[in-house]
Amino acid sequence: MHDVISPVTEQVVATVPSSSVEETDAAIARAHEAFRTWRAVAPGDRARLLRRFAALVDEHNEELAQLEVRNSGHTIGNARWEAGNVRDVLNYYAGAPERLSGRQIPVAGGMDVTFYEPLGVVGVIVPWNFPMPIAGWGFAPALAAGNTVVLKPAELTPLTAIRLGELALDAGLPEGVFTVLPGKGSVVGERFVTHPLVRKVCFTGSTEVGKRIMAGCAEQVKRVTLELGGKSANIVFADADLARAAAGAPGAVFDNAGQDCCARSRLLVQSSVYDRFMGLLEEAVKAFRCEDPALESAQMGPLISAGQLSSVRSYVDQPLFAGSAPDGPGYWMAPTVIEASSVQDRHWREEIFGPVLSVLRFDDEADAIRLANDTEYGLSGSIWTGDLGRGIRVARGVEAGNLSVNSNSSVRYWTPFGGVKQSGLGRELGPDALAAFSEVKNVFFSTEV
Numbered sequence: 001m002h003d004v005i006s007p008v009t010e011q012v013v014a015t016v017p018s019s020s021v022e023e024t025d026a027a028i029a030r031a032h033e034a035f036r037t038w039r040a041v042a043p044g045d046r047a048r049l050l051r052r053f054a055a056l057v058d059e060h061n062e063e064l065a066q067l068e069v070r071n072s073g074h075t076i077g078n079a080r081w082e083a084g085n086v087r088d089v090l091n092y093y094a095g096a097p098e099r100l101s102g103r104q105i106p107v108a109g110g111m112d113v114t115f116y117e118p119l120g121v122v123g124v125i126v127p128w129n130f131p132m133p134i135a136g137w138g139f140a141p142a143l144a145a146g147n148t149v150v151l152k153p154a155e156l157t158p159l160t161a162i163r164l165g166e167l168a169l170d171a172g173l174p175e176g177v178f179t180v181l182p183g184k185g186s187v188v189g190e191r192f193v194t195h196p197l198v199r200k201v202c203f204t205g206s207t208e209v210g211k212r213i214m215a216g217c218a219e220q221v222k223r224v225t226l227e228l229g230g231k232s233a234n235i236v237f238a239d240a241d242l243a244r245a246a247a248g249a250p251g252a253v254f255d256n257a258g259q260d261c262c263a264r265s266r267l268l269v270q271s272s273v274y275d276r277f278m279g280l281l282e283e284a285v286k287a288f289r290c291e292d293p294a295l296e297s298a299q300m301g302p303l304i305s306a307g308q309l310s311s312v313r314s315y316v317d318q319p320l321f322a323g324s325a326p327d328g329p330g331y332w333m334a335p336t337v338i339e340a341s342s343v344q345d346r347h348w349r350e351e352i353f354g355p356v357l358s359v360l361r362f363d364d365e366a367d368a369i370r371l372a373n374d375t376e377y378g379l380s381g382s383i384w385t386g387d388l389g390r391g392i393r394v395a396r397g398v399e400a401g402n403l404s405v406n407s408n409s410s411v412r413y414w415t416p417f418g419g420v421k422q423s424g425l426g427r428e429l430g431p432d433a434l435a436a437f438s439e440v441k442n443v444f445f446s447t448e449v
C-alpha cells in the first residue's frame, strides 16, 4: 500500500495499493485476452462506447477536478480544464474507429490494400504533473485504434486515473480493455517494458527514465513513444506588444507551479527593451496569485512534494524578484525570477520543473535563435514580435516540436504534440495519433487465373 499525500495540507488523503509484478502480469494477461474481442467490436460500437465514456467523464467533471485539487494541488480552474480535456480527447478519437481506412494502391496483376491493424496491449506510463490529460492522450487514441490499455499513474498522483478506470467500466467498456495499475515505476512500469505481450510503451516523464525505457524496449523492438523534459524559450523582440508579452509570461512558466514540460522557463529579451520589459514583468509576477488551489481566484498552487520543493529551491541563489506564496503547511514556493549571468548557469541549462524563470538578453534575431537552440531539449516555446516575417523565420529556426507566435499556448488536442532532440520521440494528439497505435498491413490479392 502507498499513502497519497496532499501537497496543500501535507496530510494523507488516500491509501492505494502498489501493484506487484505478479498482479501486473495478471492484468497484462487479461488485457491480452480482452484484445481478441475488443479489436473485433464493430467500429460504430467502439465509437459509441468511447462517446459514452466521454459523457461519463463530463458528468463527473467536478468530482474529478476536486480529486485533482486534493491529490495534486492543481488550481480548481486548471483541474476542471484537465477533466474536460479527457472528455474532449475521448470524443475526438471516438470519431476515429469509423474513419480508420487504409488505401487501395494500383499494382499490376491484382489488387493491393492496406489495413491499420491494432498493436495489442499498450502500456501507458504517466508522470505526476498532469495526471488526467497525459493519461487521456495515451489511452483514448490507443483504445480507438482497437488496442487494449494497461495504464500506470505516477506514485504521487494515482487518484484521478483510478477513477477514470472505474468510469470506463461504468460506460460499458468490457473488463480488461482499460486497466489502471497504480504502483512503482521500477515494478509496474518496468514490467510494461519487459513483458512480451505489451506491444507498445507510451511514456511521458523525465528524459533520464525515458532513455532507460527506450533501451529496454529495444530488446524486443517494442514500439515506443516518448514525451520527455523541456527547457523552452520565450523570446521577446523589441517590436512585440510588450505589455501583452509581459502579461502572459508568468502564466507561461508558473502555471501548475512550473511543473509543466512546456514551461517557458528561459526568457530571452531583446537588449534594447530589456529594462522596460523587466519592469512590466515584475508587476505581472507580483500580481500572480499563488494561493490555496481550491480558491476560484488561484493561479498557482504548491509544488507536488517536499522532495520537489527542495530540488527546485536548490536552483535559487540570488533572485532578481519574486511574487508571494502562503506560509504554513504545504509545499509552497513563490514565483521567482533570476537573471542568468551566462548560458552556463545551472538554472539556465537544467529543467527545474518549478516556479523559476531564468532571464537573459539577446542582441538580434540570429542571436535569439542561437540562444534558444543552445539546449539538449526541444519541446515548446513562444515568439513575440510585431513583424510577421520575423515570426515565420524564427518559428522555422527554433528547434522545438511546438511553437506559438504571439501566444503561449502549446496544447490543442486537434494538433500534433511532441518534442525534438532529447524532449522526445514521436507525436501525440492531432489527426495522426492513431498511426502511432496501429501497424500498417499490406495485402495483395492476385487476380491471375
Ligand code: NAD
Residues within 6 Å of the ligand: 125, 126, 127, 128, 129, 130, 134, 152, 153, 154, 155, 183, 184, 185, 186, 188, 189, 190, 204, 205, 206, 207, 209, 210, 212, 213, 226, 227, 228, 229, 230, 260, 261, 351, 353, 379, 419, 423, 424
Ligand atoms: P519520471 O520519469 O520520474 O516518472 C514518470 C513515470 O515513469 C512515473 O509513472 C514513474 O513511476 C515511471 N517510472 C519511473 N521509473 C521507471 C522505470 N524504470 N521504468 C518504467 N517506468 C518508470 O517523471 P516525473 O518526475 O513523474 O515527471 C516529470 C517529468 O516528466 C519532467 O521531466 C517533465 O518534463 C516530463 N514531462 C514531459 C511531458 C511531455 O509531454 N513531453 C509532459 C509532462 C511531463
